[in-house]
Amino acid sequence: MSLQARFEHIALAVHHDDLAAWDRLLRGDLGGAASLGGTEPRAGFQGGQITYPDGGMLEVLSWTAGGEAGAMARYLEKQGARAALHHLTFLVEELDPAIEHAREVGYEPMIGRRSRTWNEFFVRDPGLRPKGMLIQVLEADKQTLIDSGWSDDWEPFMARHEPQAAPARIAGAHLASTDPVAASRLFTELLGARASERDGVVEIAAHESTMRVWLHPGEGTDGVHVEVAPEEGTRLAEGLGRSGLPAEAQSLVRATSD
Numbered sequence: 001m002s003l004q005a006r007f008e009h010i011a012l013a014v015h016h017d018d019l020a021a022w023d024r025l026l027r028g029d030l031g032g033a034a035s036l037g038g039t040e041p042r043a044g045f046q047g048g049q050i051t052y053p054d055g056g057m058l059e060v061l062s063w064t065a066g067g068e069a070g071a072m073a074r075y076l077e078k079q080g081a082r083a084a085l086h087h088l089t090f091l092v093e094e095l096d097p098a099i100e101h102a103r104e105v106g107y108e109p110m111i112g113r114r115s116r117t118w119n120e121f122f123v124r125d126p127g128l129r130p131k132g133m134l135i136q137v138l139e140a141d142k143q144t145l146i147d148s149g150w151s152d153d154w155e156p157f158m159a160r161h162e163p164q165a166a167p168a169r170i171a172g173a174h175l176a177s178t179d180p181v182a183a184s185r186l187f188t189e190l191l192g193a194r195a196s197e198r199d200g201v202v203e204i205a206a207h208e209s210t211m212r213v214w215l216h217p218g219e220g221t222d223g224v225h226v227e228v229a230p231e232e233g234t235r236l237a238e239g240l241g242r243s244g245l246p247a248e249a250q251s252l253v254r255a256t257s258d
Contacts, residue, residue, distance in 0.1 A: 018062075018083065045071065050157075128175055
């Protein structure tokens with residue numbers, strides 16, 4: 001079979017003390033809108049998704065403030081940072097055929113949550129950085145989750161943020177890889193994306209997706225690529241400065257002007 005998965009969102013793992021600052025930056029300064037989010041007490045984590053008009057989406061994940069620091073805290077500890085890319089999510093219409101396809105092309109899926117509204121599996125490529133980052137393949141009925149009120153108790157995304165200017169465009173994610181050409185196989189053979197190479201950087205374009213993935217050779221830096229209008233470049237820089245985020249967390253956002 002040929003799988004055509006859509007690149008839906010980029011997920012960041014962040015320190016729980018920085019959640020409000022990330023919210024102010026991603027919604028207030030970049031003009032995003034809060035979407036699905038909530039707290040999973042049993043798993044000990046909380047998260048929220050932020051949408052942008054061109055179809056780009058970001059997600060922030062953390063552990064529950066005051067609760068036991070679980071998987072998200074351990075992930076950041078391994079990265080030695082207060083924020084890091086955690087996973088990229090690709091949507092499919094049906095998960096079971098995608099699981100079968102993954103095995104056919106040589107990947108052993110790690111099965112995650114299974115329910116009436118949410119079915120997922122994960123894969124990893126050993127060469128991708130940050131090390132341990134996941135690729136999530138997801139079949140989800142998000143509208144049912146939203147209608148059920150699952151997001152009603154999500155903080156800090158219930159706070160009001162007045163948009164500072166026109167929303168930014170989330171162009172995609174930059175990933176380091178010890179072998180970008182080999183890593184691109186995960187996206188092309190498993191997810192049905194297209195790959196092109198220029199000056200050693202592999203660009204991944206997924207089915208019906210506005211965002212891209214760029215695979216860079218080496219151990220280099222990773223991050224979210226944000227595009228703003230030329231007149232908004234100063235505003236974004238000021239937003240990063242006043243966000244309250246540590247410098248190492250700010251560096252996870254790469255900004256360019258059209």
